[in-house]
Amino acid sequence: MKDVHTPPATKTNPGFFFEDYRVGQVIRHAVPRTVGSGERALYHALYPARHALYSSDAFAQSCGLAASPLDDLAAFHVVFGKTVPDVSLNARANLGYAEGRWLKPVWPGDTLRAESEVIGLKQNSNGKTGVVWVRSRGLNQRGEVVMDYVRWVMVKKRDPQAEAPETVVPTLKSALRPEDLVIPEGLHFSAYDDVLAGEPHRWGDYEVGEQIDHVDGVTIEEAEHMMATRLWQNTSKTHFDGTMREDGTRLIYGGHVMSMARTLSFNGLANAQMIAGLNGGAHANPCFAGDTVRAWSEVLDKAETPAPGVGAIRLRLVATKGGAPFTLKGEDGKYLPHVLLDLDYWALMPL
Amino acid sequence: MKDVHTPPATKTNPGFFFEDYRVGQVIRHAVPRTVGSGERALYHALYPARHALYSSDAFAQSCGLAASPLDDLAAFHVVFGKTVPDVSLNARANLGYAEGRWLKPVWPGDTLRAESEVIGLKQNSNGKTGVVWVRSRGLNQRGEVVMDYVRWVMVKKRDPQAEAPETVVPTLKSALRPEDLVIPEGLHFSAYDDVLAGEPHRWGDYEVGEQIDHVDGVTIEEAEHMMATRLWQNTSKTHFDGTMREDGTRLIYGGHVMSMARTLSFNGLANAQMIAGLNGGAHANPCFAGDTVRAWSEVLDKAETPAPGVGAIRLRLVATKGGAPFTLKGEDGKYLPHVLLDLDYWALMPL
């Protein structure tokens, strides 16, 4: 697969350009990663993470799991980070996510690697860039797929004169159906302890359309977002190199905002224990050090699941850097300038 | 117990107000936490921690323990952090500590949870606030109490018209007696290696009244104190939200200063290996990023213990952000403005 590259002039990785991708191509990403209790501790140091199932082995065991797995978004970040050198090194924009599923818990000691299949290509009319759709998969050391998701990015062409590929736009679900979600083997909420979990509100207490202001805010520092982004081995230089922007700030990895918002949502959604599906997401505006991130949620849908005591709840999670809660888009349909993230996901919650 | 709350208007945690507490009430705190080698590494990254027993499994084993336990103050912070949403979310001031005891080492892999019993209540004469005394306990996954301590805080009333409760002021020891201290099972200092520990001064080399300037200073950064405070799952927003103060700084968690001072005290008290008792403590002045924290100690008392080679030493540990060493209070009896912390504790030291 690497042979579709023009041989590099230097030994450093030039990344893929738009004309390097072919529909059906499978890219094996580099640098497998063993995760353990160090990653868990750092996740808790970098984000106000309090969901009990990811905080306590004993709590996870009371829910039928062998131990507390790696946080679902941490697993996502590790997989995402591996794709960066091959998918987004020459990307101009991260356009969207779809059909993200968590298929197996990641246990301490597991080694993750990632691969991506190109499932769509569309050259832009300017001839200088194109959109690439990939389905990325995270695999553990047993070759089991632990998660997969679709992402599409706008990528530069190396040579603007290069011929446009045949346009293939994949058909993607606007949202996963409840039956698409995979419940971790053994998971049940039949002996669930609300008090240890932190809130009494269960699946039945949330109504579709309900909005929750998560109240708390976190002001972000350069050191923290860089540590987080490095931990996921995301190499995108814009997050680390202060000489790339005049004011010396670094663009914050969108996943950092995701994790910040998700962990802030504990306050009001403490029982949305596990993320099972990612329906979509937009990084509406960039985030920089000094911004104070807040979050609000909206209940989009609810469904039952076959697992004992386990309900599914579909949530919109919005991260902001100011502005009134529950404001999202202007009259022009565009995101308001204080909106950082608009995420649509399915979580598992006790009935 | 949660039923004494007024039902919340929203799903976010409003915290307890003064009139929600009853003497005898036991509050089980949320979010149990498994600790491991990640927490140990982070403790060493966030503080200049060098006490050999918490740094080295081999050293701890030479002192009769199975392994190096979680640092005593880290255990305290984890327990303290769990109490915050129920004890200090609506607190105006943290007034004091007493009768803190470390009862069992916390081993890597242990899961900690916490509960607090209300042992005193006293409404203030202004009718708007009251003092709440709680005895908080940390428990491991076997239900064993690993530490307990008394803390009292000034809490807002939700409704200033609410009737004052009967005043109950608990009788607290001004200091633990040596016989109150619990020595970890198996601990001995009969084959203690001074050189590996870092200093030759043992229990017999310290005199009551002796003062030690710990010399070193650490300038504090926002990223570090936030990471520490989050690691202990302390949710008090004043530590994280830079919009709460005009200058954007965040009030630093008092426990961060405790750990900073204790670890700085290695230089001169390297053999005060384990903390066994917390007699009292005052957060004399607030600490902010940019402050350079220094520490000095005074020997308050000494006692023998039944464990082989193990002596107890009672120490005052003072953290400052400037000023001359060994200065503490002004002629008016108030703490000088450069004093951050005045802590009174018992440590275990080789004879």
Add this chain to the structure above:
Amino acid sequence: MKDVHTPPATKTNPGFFFEDYRVGQVIRHAVPRTVGSGERALYHALYPARHALYSSDAFAQSCGLAASPLDDLAAFHVVFGKTVPDVSLNARANLGYAEGRWLKPVWPGDTLRAESEVIGLKQNSNGKTGVVWVRSRGLNQRGEVVMDYVRWVMVKKRDPQAEAPETVVPTLKSALRPEDLVIPEGLHFSAYDDVLAGEPHRWGDYEVGEQIDHVDGVTIEEAEHMMATRLWQNTSKTHFDGTMREDGTRLIYGGHVMSMARTLSFNGLANAQMIAGLNGGAHANPCFAGDTVRAWSEVLDKAETPAPGVGAIRLRLVATKGGAPFTLKGEDGKYLPHVLLDLDYWALMPL
């Protein structure tokens, strides 16, 4: 050995002065340290570390090792940090390194301690300082030497009138020979996966004299370098105390720059998996928070090794804070002001 000290006036460590050292003296350093998955996670959070063998247990196992060991430079930093209180507390300058060898991998759970033997002394002509050469060794809990290296520093005299010792200048190799390198037991690169490792360039693809610009840059924050330096229990106050310099910045530990440059060198040297020898190194200019660190390398030598599929490559690694790549010294033979580090090491690479 400690008896050569003048008895300290206080209980804090005054460090060694030039006249406290004797050729042949062996100093056992304090504070043994158990390392584990927490240190690994932090290393990946603090540096853009991507070498697969230190990132993945599964990859390390495919190379014949039992698991992923502690990063080679992390092992160096832990050993170095232990030597600081006895070797460089009163040092004016860190003059050089030589004959550094990694002799055994450090596994998670291992406990490291350190000792140094004084192998050379030379009083400077000003009578106020002298040069001390030490060979420092890191040992694990089984007493096995895991690494050793020679370092020389300029140390203050306590008493300028003290008599000069006999001058002993050790004979040191300008570079280790290939046969001096110790290959970890069991290591082979006979089933090496280039794609997982991240780059196709192997030992045969590099030519002596070849230069590689590693392209990426990282802007350094105070919080990060302090966390790293503390993690290695390096107590040199200049790295932590912002009151020592007028502008409040802290001098960054030279080893932080080493690790930053080595991990940046992944981009172009992804297959230089393990460091086996340190031939020399100079901290050319100081580094401060706000500097953006970049790196370039030059191939100095190549050699075969007895291990299956394993080649050795000798590299110069230069860290800069600006300036053109491949510039190093001025016409006067002095390092250019943007050069931070000039390191000469042997790495192991698949044939």
